[in-house]
Amino acid sequence: MTAHEFDLLDRTWSDITPPAARRMLVAAAAAFAGRGYHATTTRDIAAQAGMSPAAVYIHYRSKEDLLFQISRIGHTASLDVLTSAATSAATPATTPAAGSAASLTSPEPDPAARMAAAVSAFASWHAEHHTTARVVQYELNALTPEHFAEVVVLRRRIEDTVRRMIEDGVAAGVFHVLDARGATLAVLSLCIDVARWYQPGGRRSPADIGALYADLVLRMLGT
Amino acid sequence: MTAHEFDLLDRTWSDITPPAARRMLVAAAAAFAGRGYHATTTRDIAAQAGMSPAAVYIHYRSKEDLLFQISRIGHTASLDVLTSAATSAATPATTPAAGSAASLTSPEPDPAARMAAAVSAFASWHAEHHTTARVVQYELNALTPEHFAEVVVLRRRIEDTVRRMIEDGVAAGVFHVLDARGATLAVLSLCIDVARWYQPGGRRSPADIGALYADLVLRMLGT
Structure with a gap:
């Protein structure tokens, strides 16, 4: 891992x-991503x-507890990125003057703009945070059943979002999708797999990947 | 790993x-997928x-040699599946009568049918062979530089195919894609990531996933 990647x-x-607890999480994520959970x-x-x-045991109960914290915080961060991008795309950039009629009605969210913003942010996140994302995605089976169950709740929330x-876009007549569940699977899969192939310093920046994927997903959804 | 998965x-x-060499490859793939290369x-x-x-050393030089064989054979198999699906979709099912004019001209390949067949086969393969595919995709960094270089040649062939x-479809006016390299990346990524999330006995069979993805990819390519 290069100094830049470590940063x-x-x-x-x-x-x-x-800071000691943070240093340990960073070290654990780097080690799990590099050699795998079981070899660390x-x-x-x-x-x-x-x-x-x-000193590890002052902050974490076990190696598995470190993995769980990485998984929990990683899933929460990617969910936040997804929802806040979708929410900000649905809100106009400027606030209407107080007392005007526009301030009383909420703006009609544009399903395509929302989806583009969400996909762009979610895909970029998986490039930018590829080391964490790999651990989060590939070491799920190493969690205890209790911890796995907690993480599944977060995964369902990402999926539901x-x-x-997609369903809102279909209802608004903007998306044309026969199998919304199948399309959800594909959209998430596309973004998550960025963590596997992304290499810092490669041909495409995280922002480039976000823009490319937003466009491809809108096509996939039949806009 | 269940008995069905082992089969x-x-x-x-x-x-x-x-058979002894085969038994070892099967055991190695299961172990690498389950606990990771470095922990095995x-x-x-x-x-x-x-x-x-x-007995391992009668058939393989080292643990890394086992990984290399899994990676080489796995990449070759997925490349074969991709190219043979694309080729058979481009060839008419029945051979024209000998001596007829049709036998002298090769049939015009349909880029959309070819792409649908290739994506369907490649995505299904990653579901059916998810254990092998996980090892192939997630343990690349454990290969020696020489073995990695050999595998990269196979990966480039998959990408070029x-x-x-995509470029043929664009030239034929069937696909509408601005960034063929970006679309290639997305198509392959979508199919490969099936290996991560696929679970035998889940909602969708490998064939279902193939059909869903063929449809989504054709939309992505702007047919």
């Missing part, structure tokens, strides 16, 4: 305090974080 | 002889195959 990974976890020991993680093995956007 | 995995490698030892693989650790199909 990016550190930014993913910038909200985590204290808490000793490896502590060494990478520049701490003693015992996209499916509802 | 499926065994079928992926049915061409490999002698040749001892684990031998035990799973019901053989002595020394799809890109040429």
